[in-house]
Amino acid sequence: MADTPARLMALPGWLRFLVLVGAGAVAGLGQAPFDLWPATIVSLAILFGVQARADTTKVAVFAVWSFGLGYFGFSLRWIVEPFLVDVARHGWMAPFALVLMAGGAALFWAVAGWLARRMAPGGMLFFGLMLVWAELTRSLVLTGFPWALLGHIWVPTALAQLAAFGGPHLLTLITVLAAWSLAAVWHNKIFPGLIVLAVLGGGAAFLRIGPAPEPRADAPLVRIVQPNAPQHLKWNPAYRDVFVNRLVDLTGQGAVPDLVVWPETAVPTLLNYIQSDLSLLDGAARGAPLVFGIQRQDATGGFFNSMVVMGPGGVIRDIYDKRHLVPFGEYIPGARLIADMGFTGLAGLVGTGFTPGAQEEHVMIPGIGPAVPLICYEGIFAEEINRGPARPRLLLLITNDAWFGQAAGPYQHLAQARLRAIEQGLPMVRAANTGVSAMIDAKGRIIDQIALGGVAAIDVRLPPVLPTPPYARWGEWPFAAVLILLTFVFYFRRFRFPD
Known part of the structure; x- marks a missing residue:
């Protein structure tokens, strides 16, 4: 497996694109309803190696975008369904909606790949941290769309309980750490990779503490x-x-x-x-x-x-x-500029859609x-x-x-x-x-x-x-502080793993 990234980079450009799109789709198997989280970890580990081994920044960024296109295209395939409710009016939009949504979400990952290559070339773990930043940004900008986050693959597992401490983005950090540890082992950095894997495995075992207390007999x-x-x-x-x-x-x-x-x-x-x-x-x-x-x-x-x-x-x-309304579904962004074109959104209301509460x-x-x-x-x-x-x-x-x-x-x-x-x-x-x-x-x-x-x-x-969890008490701020610290540490120390 260690030479898989090198073999991928040796493929002709069009074939490499298709393989990376396919690898991204395999990573999407970690999302519900399949819940095959190992598929996400293995696929991401391959992406880490590809991003680090690419000959140029342009090639690396396009590789990351291609992988993201496959991941989001597969994970968000349901996005075509609203357009099929009224096929005569909206059906033609379905393929465009999927490609644009997947391609747009993948752009966040591509930016992460570009930043990693510019700031710490060859640093797989730094690229992982940039992916966490990309997922955090994707959750907030343009009203946000935190669907199919990399951290969602842990929902059926004991590690999901860590969301009580750092929310979904802590789970995303765990995802990239797991993928990096596997990539590190493949690239002969066995000791640090195994240490991270052991910590994650031990954490999962520790968190198997059972469900919340059962409801009282007189509960509503x-x-x-x-x-x-x-x-x-x-x-x-x-x-x-x-x-x-x-x-x-x-x-x-x-x-x-x-x-x-x-x-x-x-x-x-x-x-x-x-x-x-x-x-x-x-x-x-x-x-x-x-x-x-x-x-x-x-x-x-x-x-x-x-x-x-x-x-x-x-x-x-x-x-x-x-x-928090659904853009283009419940309201049209910039509706005053395009109202004369007759668009009202899938909600089907007259005018420009719903008003936010x-x-x-x-x-x-x-x-x-x-x-x-x-x-x-x-x-x-x-x-x-x-x-x-x-x-x-x-x-x-x-x-x-x-x-x-x-x-x-x-x-x-x-x-x-x-x-x-x-x-x-x-x-x-x-x-x-x-x-x-x-x-x-x-x-x-x-x-x-x-x-x-x-x-x-x-x-x-x-x-x-249950007693108020840390995330409910303090929100994203503690995790954001940890992520900022990790980013600075790995940037200034330039931790680079094998090319």
């Missing part, structure tokens, strides 16, 4: 309802009552819970016009608080993607408006306490979860993953939800339109779930809250 009983409304039918007026009645029927079964949670946009009507339906919803909930997703319009004419908390008697107790704290669930409200896309942003001074009782995420199809997207979204629970030390109630709906405990374990594509309701006791 939560009913999570999944109607499975296909996206191409969800907004069809002919099916409006079909899906609402499905939710009502599933809600009204069995014992009365302490909380009922429906998915994002569960009621396909503006909140402004459902007064006559509130008694129907209240009757189904039978006095329990009901959380449901819906769209609404305010007095200024702005449209919002909202979460509503309804109490007994059909009284609206709280409303949360989604703050302003409130930044919690919603109150009667009888349970404060909850951190998250609507779909908001659940992928670890750094935006900490809200308000009070310690909440739970994370409450409603989503419509019908946009993501029936393959990788919903499972990758679920994996990120598990990380949010670990980072915050809080249980999460996750209600998804088509799945996967789940109760997740404060260590990221799925207590119960409704399968993708299922029509069902589950009753689950709310797991307990």
Whole structure:
């Protein structure tokens, strides 16, 4: 394996490009639903060698970009699904969306390769640190897109618990350290490589400390309802009552819970016009608080993607408006400049899409306490979860993953939800339109779930809250300080490993 990078660099340019794209795709197997994290580590180790052995900076940067194109193209393949909901109008955009998204994300990695070659030529570990910076930057700039982070490969493993200390980017650092250690062993730097591998292996063994404490017998009983409304039918007026009645029927079964949670946009009507339906919803909930997703319009004419908390008697107790909207899906960046072109986004609203919400704290669930409200896309942003001074009782995420199809997207979204629970030390109630709906405990374990594509309701006791983890207390700052220190150390000492 040690000469694999050299063999790759000896290939003709077009063939080397294809092989590197393929190697990147193999690295994507570490993401859900495959969860083959060794594939990511081995592929990245090869990339480290290629980047260090390239004859020129230009060749090295193109090699990294090619690998990233394969990685993101495979990991984000679900991105074509929203364009296939209405094939006649949007289907032609699907291949362009995938190529542009994958190629754009790979540019962050290419910049990392360029910086590594300029600042520490041949330094594989320094290149790894630049990759961590690239993933951190990708999570923040242009509203951020922290999907398929390299650290996400650890979600099914014990190492995921380290997210409680440094969030997803600490897991990304662990990923590149593991890949570098393997590359170092291949390149005859056996001692440092084995030391890092031993530390990572020992850490994983130490972290196998079991799940969070089981829910108390008198813990709130939560009913999570999944109607499975296909996206191409969800907004069809002919099916409006079909899906609402499905939710009502599933809600009204069995014992009365302490909380009922429906998915994002569960009621396909503006909140402004459902007064006559509130008694129907209240009757189904039978006095329990009901959380449901819906769209609404305010007095200024702005449209919002909202979460509503309804109490007994059909009284609206709280409303949360989604703050972090999906670019081009829920709003059009620079809409005023292109409104005349007729683009409104996949959300299908008139005008320029949704308006971002302003409130930044919690919603109150009667009888349970404060909850951190998250609507779909908001659940992928670890750094935006900490809200308000009070310690909440739970994370409450409603989503419509019908946009993501029936393959990788919903499972990758679920994996990120598990990380949010670990980072915050809080249980999460996750209600998804088509799945996967789940109760997740404060260590990221799925207590119960409704399968993708299922029509069902589950009753689950709310797991307990853990003591506030360091990440929930201090956010990204401690990890950022460590990353800055490591970057300076390896830059100034010029640690270079074999060419």
